[in-house]
Amino acid sequence: MELTELIAPQKYNLTNEIDRFDSDRVALFWENENGDKRSFTYHELIEKGKRFANVLNNLGIKKGDVVMTIVPRIVDAYVIYLGALRAGIAVIPGSEMLRPGDISYRINQGKAKAIITFHDYTEQVDHIEENMPSLQHKISVAGETDGWLSMDQIMSEASNSYTTVDTDKDDMAFLTYTSGTSGAPKGVVHTHAWAYAHLRIAPQRWLDIQEGDIFWATAAPGWQKWIWSPFLSVLGKGVTGLAYDGRFRPEKQLQLLQDYKVNVLCCTPTEYRLMSKVDHLEKFDLSNLRNACSAGEALNRGVIDIFKQTFDIQLKDGYGQTESTLLVGTLVGHAIRIGSMGQPILDEFITIIDEDGNEVPDGVVGNIAVRRDFPALFKTYYEQPDRYQAAVIGNYFLTGDRASHDQDNYFWFQGRRDDVIISSGYTIGPAEVEDALLKHESVKDCAVVASPDPIRGNIVKAFVILKDGYAPDESRIPELQKFVKNQTAPYKYPRAIEFVSDLPKTVSGKIMRAKLRELEKRRASERHS
Incomplete structure (x- = not known):
């Protein structure tokens, strides 16, 4: 794909894409x-x-x-x-x-x-x-x-x-806030031109959306993924979307896939995991489902095998960010390598670099990076150019994730460059949870990290030091959890809390979250050994 194909006309409003389909065609079930x-x-x-x-x-x-x-x-x-x-x-x-x-x-x-x-x-x-x-x-x-x-x-x-x-193509269309490891959430600026590029990348090269499809992307409004898929990849391609306004229940999700004869599905790994555990999974007819994609976190091999054996559907991984569109994934017409993130959506724009901005050889772990002239990359962080520059090395924007690639340019995920927690597809900045906990009268200090979980991928785990006079008993855990839910979005609350007497810190006093993450990984490994 040529770069010129992704660049919007100078005068461009993304709703013009949708106006092309103005008719009695069903846009939404x-x-x-x-x-x-x-x-x-x-x-x-x-x-x-x-x-x-x-x-x-x-x-x-x-x-x-x-x-x-x-x-x-x-x-x-x-x-x-x-x-x-x-x-x-x-x-x-x-x-x-x-x-x-x-x-x-x-x-x-x-x-x-x-x-x-x-x-x-x-x-x-x-x-x-x-x-x-x-x-x-x-x-x-x-x-x-x-x-x-x-x-x-x-x-x-x-x-x-x-x-x-x-x-103008460079006028702001969306201002989506994303969590980081420190400080307040960042406002991600996406222009109308970003939408133009997105519509010419993800729907064709990953979702494989075709004329006449019924497409269900389960993301909710309020998240950039909703803009990616339920909104733009439906209305911008002239197909029919499905929207379900209700609590997630795996049996219901499978029933809807069957009843509406969905052709393309995009949901989180957590949803696939829970669907895979439904008794008598084979009773559901998903014969119309041609493509099933997943984004938000890594897919589990066992879940991939269950969907393949039961429905002959190969679940396809995908990786992107609020700041971009899909960057890496199992692309249409390309072979799947189980355990791999897939390949770059466009080789010339997405690569892996070292700390000096040089591309790394096969098998070497580095930073997943996006060329700054990639048309489907965000413009900047709203009124925070310093935070944008902090994520830049040379001509590349760093996603914050680390990976290696093989000789065929399949990427293999290695972990976060920073401390962001991804749980059930939600991106959670530990600093936000820590700030909420520290507002409680009993909390002296705390550190929040990801803890491996078989259903959610990770959960939010808090290590808490209590002030003198407060006992670290079990009854205090739900009290702190409820407090955090009232302070910030409920999905960010710590599902696990461990009371400790000290926290690992650097000489300068910064919490060494990496040590706590490794501790949780070891514990998870021991539980399953």
């Missing part, structure tokens, strides 16, 4: 936990998006502004993005698991002018104590909330006629 079902055509979604673009403009929100949204897997998620992007307004995705402090940080750092929130989540916003000078409007979705505008009402009053704003 939707079902919820109660069994309610709906389908939406491309024409319906595009028209609703135009109404919402008018809503935002009528509120004084214009091209170049930013809004934040927190919604579950409902059609309004698609409408909000379509409307904002058409109007040249950037979107901050927010998970429903964010807490008041997480939300206010994103609004203030991103200078969001509005927050558009599912009515069940508005309470988290109303509990924010910090001043938010940029915030002008609060919009409640799919329900009424006192003190909030009703999306349903203002949509009903808006016109469905709208001329797409003339955006």
Whole structure:
């Protein structure tokens, strides 16, 4: 693939890609936990998006502004993005698991002018104590909330006629926050041009999306993976997406795959692991499933074998980041090597380098790196250029992960360059969990690391030193866990807590998390030996 094929025209708005499919073709099958079902055509979604673009403009929100949204897997998620992007307004995705402090940080750092929130989540916003000078409007979705505008009402009053704003390819489209090992979350800036490149890479070379497919990517709005797949890789390719708004239950997931005759599936390794444990797995008919992809963490060999033996489906690994698109994976038409991450999506842009920026030979462990001119790489960290530069060596952006490659350029994952924890597909910065724990009156010091887990890949494990006068008894563990859940997104809470009298530290006083990670790996190995 030539570089020129991935570069967007200078004037480009990603919604123009979706407008090509304006018709009565089904864009989305939707079902919820109660069994309610709906389908939406491309024409319906595009028209609703135009109404919402008018809503935002009528509120004084214009091209170049930013809004934040927190919604579950409902059609309004698609409408909000379509409307904002058409109007040249950037979107901050927010998970429903964010807490008041997480939300206010994103609004203030991103200078969001509005927050558009599912009515069940508005309470988290109303509990924010910090001043938010940029915030002008609060919009409640799919329900009424006192003190909030009703999306349903203002949509009903808006016109469905709208001329797409003339955006530049380098205008910001998404501002997605990602966790790091230290400091506050980073705002990842993706432009309209990023979407152009993404649509010409992952859907074809990894997902293998074809005309007429039904594609189910289980990621929820609020995460960059939702933008990658349920949003862009569905609507940008003109196929039909499936959205299920309900709790994950492996039997239900298998039933939906069967009932909707899904052709392409993309979900987390944790979901595949739990599906593989369902009794009488063979009773489900997944004969329509042509391609099954996984991203977020490494796939387990046993799970791969079960899906191959039961359904004759070869699960395909994939690796990418909030900052990019898919970077490495089992590519369409390429042989699978069990245990490998796969191959670079584009050889000329993705490689492995040493600490001096030189490419490493076969079998040598180095840093997975992306050439900075890769069109599907983010622009920068929002108003934090120093954090971007800290991840750069020469002409390469470092992903933070380490790997080696073989003579055929298959990558073999070796671990994190830093301390980020990946659990059930969630990326968790240990510093965020540590900060939350340290706010508890009983905690003197702590360190948070990944601990191997057979279901989730890893869990968050906290080593805690208590202040004098506080006993390290078992009853204190759920107390601390509940406290962290209330301080930050619940998925970040430590599922395991160990009370200790000291922590390994460097001479300068920095916690040596690597030693604690190795301890947890040894313990896990001993448990399974």
